[in-house]
Amino acid sequence: MSKVRIKQEEALSIKFLHQMESGDSRRLDLYFFLPKEMGINPQSLNEEEYYHSSITGRRSYYSSGLHLPLVQSRFVSQKKRTVDEFRLYLNLFAYQFSVAIETDSKELSQVEDLEKFYHLLDELSEQVIHLLKRFRRNEPSDEKWKSYFENADNYLSWLCEQRLLKLLAHAPRSSDFTEVSEKVVALCRAEALYRQEHNYNSAQTIKDPNRIANKMLLLRRLIQQGVVLKEELKTLGVGLKKMTTGIATGMVMLVVSALIIKAQGFFSGLTIALVLTLAVIYGFREIFKDDIRNAMWRIIQKGRPRWSRVLSDTTSKNIIARQLVWLEFMRKKELPEAVSKILTKRHSQNKVDSEIFHYGIHTRVSQKDFLAGYSMIQEQVNFSFVPFARNLERGKAKIYKEQDGKISNESVERRYQVNLIVALREGKQEFQYARYKITMNRSAIIEITESDLPSGVACMKEAPFEEELKGASPLAD
Structure with missing residues (x-):
């Protein structure tokens, strides 16, 4: 498993995800090769506008599933902790749980195979039930701590209900999987009743979609306190x-x-x-x-970083990391030699003229000043392809076929292939590379596949990779 993960986020967006430990120095470069027929170039796309409108990031403390608070036996001894410590550990758990259910539900929504979809939906509902039970077993009795727990419990219950209902609303209908659907609906009803019994939300708030949505947004921000790093962006x-x-x-x-x-x-x-x-x-x-x-x-x-970012702890105000960010169009002759070598491995039909769009980020993580008990931060950056898709042509062609003397036709969508090369360097080590092919049309990204590299090019080394997924996330046992 690669140190950097590239995956689809929404219909027209991708994200990269990686984790860094204290003291790390990491340079990460993404080279997007956009076919000229897409019409994306310095004249049609302003780099600064694209950065502020279509690139979003999230940086936070991270702890692997083995160290999740409230799951550790040492967390049971609450009297030995201060209120601030309790809140920080609680927020970390709730935050990672919320990101995990969001990630898993988004991945599940992209599954087209009917049997596989309902099988994974059943697994997801079981994991939600299991983890919510474990979470609630650690409810504190002290009133000064209870309000923090109730805020997190309220939000997680509502979020799980909303994510499962959304999956069911857009799920393909089938009488063969009625049992799974009814099980998920029963879980959602149980969570709604649970919040009602605990008086988490007033009747007026529950009846008004705007009020309940805004309240949950506020609870989400409270949960992020102390976990998500504060960012200060400066234009260079x-x-x-x-x-x-x-x-x-x-x-x-x-x-x-x-x-x-x-x-x-x-x-x-x-x-x-x-x-x-x-x-x-x-x-x-x-x-x-x-x-x-x-x-x-x-x-x-040319070649200079466009922005600098300072990441600091929202509680202690200590600086956790500093980043430099590049975003620019490049000419082919400006590419590193290894990147050019990787491009030569493409099939002849894929060797089309391209505009090269480069995103780079250099991060230096502090060797100290981390929140006690944590030595890792996680960064997730999303790239929206919506500005790219605006320039694309809709499929107008038709394919004709004859069968038994009858002629029929089917519309054909126009697809484009974007090549993405990722380069990673840690400290003073040599760069490591990975190549992906992103197939898209005007309305969605069809697939993302990783391609082999030519011999002599250092492939991104495999390493244990913690992510908000089953088996390495709060949704894992």
Whole structure:
């Protein structure tokens, strides 16, 4: 299993997920090769706008399933802990549980095989029942701690109910699996009754979808307190950009001033011809000033990080990690040699001209100042392909076939293949690589498959990988 996981998130988005320990220094580069026929290029896609609108990330403390709070025997001794410690351990468990059920339900919603879907749905409901029971067995008796537990219990109960109902609402109908459907519905009813018996939500709140949704959003934020790291994003090169603008303006004005002096020497006195000439000169100045500035800025900015991010603990305010972020279009000759070598392994029919879109992130994790008991943070970054899909053509072609003298036709969707090469370097080690093929159309990502690498290229080494999935998550026993 790779140190970095690439997987589909929603219909038109992918995510990468990785974990880092204290003291780690990691450089991660993603090279997207977008076929030119998709129409994605520096003129149609602004990197900065794409970053702020279509790239979202989440960084938090992480603990493997073996160390989940409230499942550890040492957690039973609550009197030896402070209220703050109890809340932090509780929040970590609730947060990882909520992310786990979200991840598993999203994966399950993409399963098309009917029998496999209901089998996995049955497994998921069993895991939810099992873990909620274990969670509630550790309910504290102390009133000063009980409110934190009730907030987490309320949210987890509601979230599990909503995720299971959503799966059933969009599930393929089949009388063969009525028993599983009824079992899941019974679980959802039981959770709704449980919240009602404990008076977690008022009658007015339950009846109003807006109120209940906003209350649960608030509870989610309370659960994230102390677990999700605070982020401070800063745009780099602001001063350098201003200086570039000044230099570009100065260069343009130098040329304009020279032309004005020559024009005044050519025309005697203030004439209509002189006025028209000056108007043309100033018009050209306005046309080319921005082009010259943008060209200079692209040259100066090439290869430089665009943003810096500081990750800090929301409780102690200690800095946990620092990051530098790159996002830019590249030319083929600027690619690392190993990446170019990987591209040569493509089949001949896949060797189409592409625009290269590069995302890079360099993280330095602090060797200290972690929350007590934790030495690992997890980062998940989502890339939305919606801006890419806007430019794609809808399938208009038809395939005809003849059978028994009757001619029929079927519409054919237009598909595109995006190649993705991931490069990872830890500390001063050599880069390791992985290659993926992303097949998509205008409405969805069809599949993501990992491809073999050519000999001589270091493949991303296998390593134990903790993720919010069955077997390595709060949903595991």
